[in-house]
Amino acid sequence: MTFIKAAIFLVLFLFTLNAKDINPSYTYLASGGITDLVIKNGKLYVATKASKVDIFDINTKEKISSITLPKIKDFMGDEINSKIYSVDVFEDSILILSQGSKGGRAIHLYKNSKLTEIISAKKRMFIARAKFINKSKIVFSLLSNELYLYDLENKKQLLETQISQSKFSNFVLSEDKKRIVIADESGILQMLDTDTLKILEVFKKQNLDNVFQVDLKNDIILTAGQDRRAAVFSIKEKTAYHKDATFLIYSAGLSPSGEIAGIASTENNEVKVFNTKTQRDLSMLKGNNTTLTNIVFINEKEVFVTSDDERINYYKID
Incomplete structure (x- = not known):
């Protein structure tokens, strides 16, 4: 048994030996x-x-414009900024989920320089995340882990389902928008059909606690776990494993192929980049000052990393 443990330690050590530190090439x-x-x-x-919602041109690295939502009033009646919880884009439309007055949540559609309210904060729906399915249909989830399909053209709810009794954390859509993977505080992932909201598959036993974030690319699923585990599931191959970190994994992201992953991995807000097939560590992305919020790959060699502050760090991975 001692020999086996030593062998495992040696393999993990060799995996991390060649991982190199990378600082941001540019910061927006x-x-x-x-x-x-x-x-x-x-x-x-x-x-x-x-x-x-700020809009940047990636090629020129310049801010093109900003969409500004009205300020709101808190429970004390004071005017404060509205927190934008999520944003999405489909063709010429931008979907914005934002904080409403006195704790509510609102969904707006921005098109042709006009901001239109879709769901009012007065409805007191505590929406956590909202994304496009197509031009006329969106999906959103409540903190209570209820999932909704909504028709934008007819302004009506199409379907609703209760995912579980656990608190909602995050969801991600497949590239073709036909599947949605939902993560919650149970550590169990559920994949649903976006037309019917019927469960297609359940993924478990890798995360033992809350999953902060989930990503899905090319039939590879990646999680960011409170239990300091980043789980990797291959839908096609029916395989799963997890990578351990030294700190809470607040964020995780996959490259378009699903072969390269980035996970928050240390208390210094560093991002570990690794190969999902070989499990080999490739690099460590440094220079993030606060808690990580997003790891978004442009391609296999370029990635954006954001935090609780205003910095968007751009990295080139060798």
Whole structure:
């Protein structure tokens, strides 16, 4: 048994031996702390805590514009910025989930320079995340782990389902928008069909506690766990394993192929990059000052990392 433990330690040591430190090549500055990040058609859409969605041109590295939501009133009646919880883009439309007055949540659609309210904060739906399925349909989840399909054109709810009794954490859609993977505080992932909201598959036994984030690329699933585990599931191959970290894994992201992963891994907000097939550690991304919120790959060699502050760090991975 001692020999086996020593062999495992040696393998893990060799995996990390060649991992090299990488500092950001460039840093974008957003209007405030960053909550969500979307890349679309060479543009970077950044949801912030400062009532704004900032839009950057990735090629010129310049801020093109900002969408500003009205300020709101807190429980004391004081005027404060509206926190943007999530943002998404489909063709010429931008979907924005934001904080409403006195604790509510609102969904807006921004199109042709016009901001239209889809779901009012007055409905007191505590929405945690909202994304496009297609031009006329969106999906959103409540903190209570209820999932909704909503028709934008007819302004009506299409379907609703209770995922579990555990508190919702995060969801991700497949590239074709036909599947959605939902993570919650139980550590169990559920994959549903986005047309019917029927369960397709359940993934478990890798995370033992809350999963902060989940990503899905090319039939590879990656998690960011409170239990300091990043789970990797291969849907096609029916395999699973987890990588351990020394700190809570607040964020995780996959490259488009699903072969390269980035996970928050230390108390210094460093990102470990590794190969999901070989499990080999490739590099450590440094230079993030606060708790990580997003790890978003442009391609197999370029990645954005954001934190609770206004910095968007851009890295080139060798």
